[in-house]
Amino acid sequence: MTIFDALTMIGGLCLFLFGMNVMGQALEVSAGRNLRNILAKLTNNISIGFFTGLIITMVIQSSSATTVMVVGFVNSGLLTLKQSIGVIIGANVGTTVTAWILSLQQINGEIFWLKLLKPSAFTPVLAVIGIFLFMFCKGEKKKNIGLIFLGFATLMTGMDTMSSAVEHIGEQQWFIDLLVLFENPLLGILVGTLLTALIQSSSASVGILQIFANSTPISIATCIPIILGMNIGTCITAMLSSIGATKNGKRxxxxxxxxxxIGTFVLIAIFWPLKSFGNIEFFSQNANMWTVAACHTVLKIACTLLLLPSAGLLEKISYWLIPLDETPEQAVVLDERLFATPSIAIERSREVTVDMANCAIKTLTDSLDLFDNYTPELAQAIRDGEEKTDKYEDALGSYLVKLSNYKISASDSAEAAMLLKLIGDFERISDHGVNILEAVEELREKKLSFSEEARKEISVMINATREVLEYASKAFVDGDIEALAEISPLEQVIDVLKETLRSNHIARLQKGNCSIEVGFVWSDLITDLERTSDHCSNIAGCLIDLSNLDMNIHEHLRAIKSDDNTYKKKVSFYTEKYAV
Known part of the structure; x- marks a missing residue:
């Protein structure tokens, strides 16, 4: 093997890994929203978890990506440790699909339809289709499909390049001597572990083994320990991902x-005596791509049959390695490990934004209660709520900005932009709650009060503000389309109400029924109430913009908006309801 062969081998490996990465990322983006739905249905049933992990890994073609995803979910509290066990085991089996796809390279025969199954026949076609979809199509789905095809074509080109580089390596004496060393199962396990830990992909390392098996006289007995070692080496990605995670994430x-x-050493304990004393001819046969894929699959299934019924044992081992604390540990609300699956990270961000919305709206509604029921405890709760909302805004803002640096779909990107706008509006709503609190406290400290007429007027505007807040909450938190349609007309009425109350107050000042000092507080209060309704209108606007991605909702809202008579009726209804 010359230096040029070695460079060709390295170049082919780079193409292989790059193609696998591009294809995997494109598959993750394409499958992202479906992953949400699959995981949402996950239960404590270990079998359902197993098939979930199996399906996800078959789709995204990476058990490492699936297990890193699971660590992130457990760390964030989206999955329990028990739920994760089945998914992890399923991911280990799902990764074997890649080896079978790569094995198509070894198809031989003169039959036309059989030749079409060989990657060398259809890879150029996929590359042409892929580059056309990626460069000339505008739809994101089509571009992603193009990337999947291009990634696969690059992967197969890398395989062909590596195959040509090692074509004659089996004739080299040093390589034959190396194969003799690898007949020691423990050394084979070590090599498989180190190789996979280095490239952090068992699919890629098994693919490399398939290339050598196709070009050199490697026995099946030599391949089995190496494959078992690769199963251990693939764990490095999840272990690195768990650094800094909660204890459950580490578990x-x-x-x-x-x-x-456990699976590796139980199987090697069975394999070693059979190889040494069983005189089984199968083990001494030369491996090829098909037999490597078959061994990989059979070993994974054997581990599953052995340990899936003993899932409780795996859970106990994890608790033995990472003991329980006396004080319960809080899950990480926003975990950057979820960036590996951006659609899940977006979903988690939305869930946290819902928590923020509830906190902000409660802060504002609590402040409205101060007029009739002021207590120091309620005042402190309002300040605490505003502070908590600020923390939500900081955490969500940083998280979503970091997420935007990752490759995400157009719909996820639109939702991330919407959430960034929404958190600003919810934060301002909580600020207005504190402003109202300070206005009420100023009235109490200075022993000031509104006239009876002014109290009635402010009560009307408070009730209107409560209602628009309720609609905003229903629209965002509950996804209520009908509530969304009520916000704009009610906000318009509150704008008019503010000007009416301002004019009425000026009239009272002129008559001497109100003091200038009370007037400043009055002006601040009605401004805070009116701006709260403005933020509710902004929230509705964001939700309507996002509804363009859901044509059913969009058509419904457009019908309401285009029906000018319906809109006017709503404005008229709220004008009458909140007349002063």
Whole structure:
């Protein structure tokens, strides 16, 4: 093997890994929203978890990506440790699909339809289709499909390049001597572990083994320990991901590691005596791409049959390695590990934004209660609510900005932009709650009060503000389309109400029924109430913009908006309801 062969081998490996990465990322983006739905249905049933992990990994073609995703979910509290075990085991089996796809390279025969199954026949076609979709189509789905095809074509080109580089390596004496060393199962496990830990992909390392098996005289007995070692090496990605995670997140990574280590050493304990004393001809046969894929699959299924019924044991081992604390640990609300699956990170951001919305709206509505029921405890609760809302805004803002640096779909990007706008509006709503609190406290400290007429007027505007807040909450938190349609006409009425109350107050000042000092507080209060309704209108606007992605909702809202008579009736209804 010359230096040029070595460079060709390295170049082919780079193409192979790059193609696998591009294809995997495009598959994740394409499948992102479906992953949400699959995970939402996950239960404590270990079998359902197993098939969930199996399906996800078959789709995204990476058990490492699935297990890192699971560590992030457990760390964020989206999954329990028990739920994660089945998913992790399923991911280990799902990763074997890649090896079978790569094995198509070894198809031989003169039959036309059989030749079409060989990657060398259809890879150029996929590359042409892929580059056309990626460069000339505007739809994001089409571009993603193009990337999937291009990634696969690059992957197969890398395989062909590596195959040509090692075509004659089996004739080299040093390589033959190396194969003799690898007949020691423990050394084979070590090599498989180190190789996979280095490239952080068991699919890629098994693919490399398939290339060597196709070009060199490697026995099946030599391949089996290497494959088992690769199963251990693939755990490095999840272990690295668990650094800085909660204890439950770390336990999920240890479940993955325990599954593969226990499975490897149980199977090697069966394999070694059979190889040494069983005189089984199968083990001495030369491996090829098909037999490597078959061994990979059979070993994974054997581990699953062995350990899936003992999932409770894996959970106990993880608790033994990471003991329980006396004080319960809080899950990480926004975990950057979820960036590996942006659609899930967006969904988590929305859930946290819902929590923020509830906190902000409660802060504002509590402040409206101060006029009739002021207590120091309620005042402190309002300040605490505003402070908590600020923390939500900081955390969500940073998280969404970081997420925007990742490759995400157009719909997820639109939702991230919407959430960034929404958190600003919710934060301002909580600020207005504190402003109202300070206005009420100023009245109490200075022993000032509104006239009876003024109290009635402010009460009307408070009730209107309560209602628009309720509609905003229903629209965002509950997804109520009908509530969304009520916000704009009610906000318009509140704008008019503010000007009416301002004019009425000026009239009272002129008559001497109100003092200038009370007038300043009055002006601040009605401004805070009116701006609260403005933020509710902004929230409605964001939700309507996002509804363009859902044509059913969009058509419904457009019908309401285009029906000028309906809109006027709503304005008229609220004008009458909140007349002063």
């Amino acid at each position: 999920a990574a240890y479940v993955h590691l325990s599954f593969n280590i």
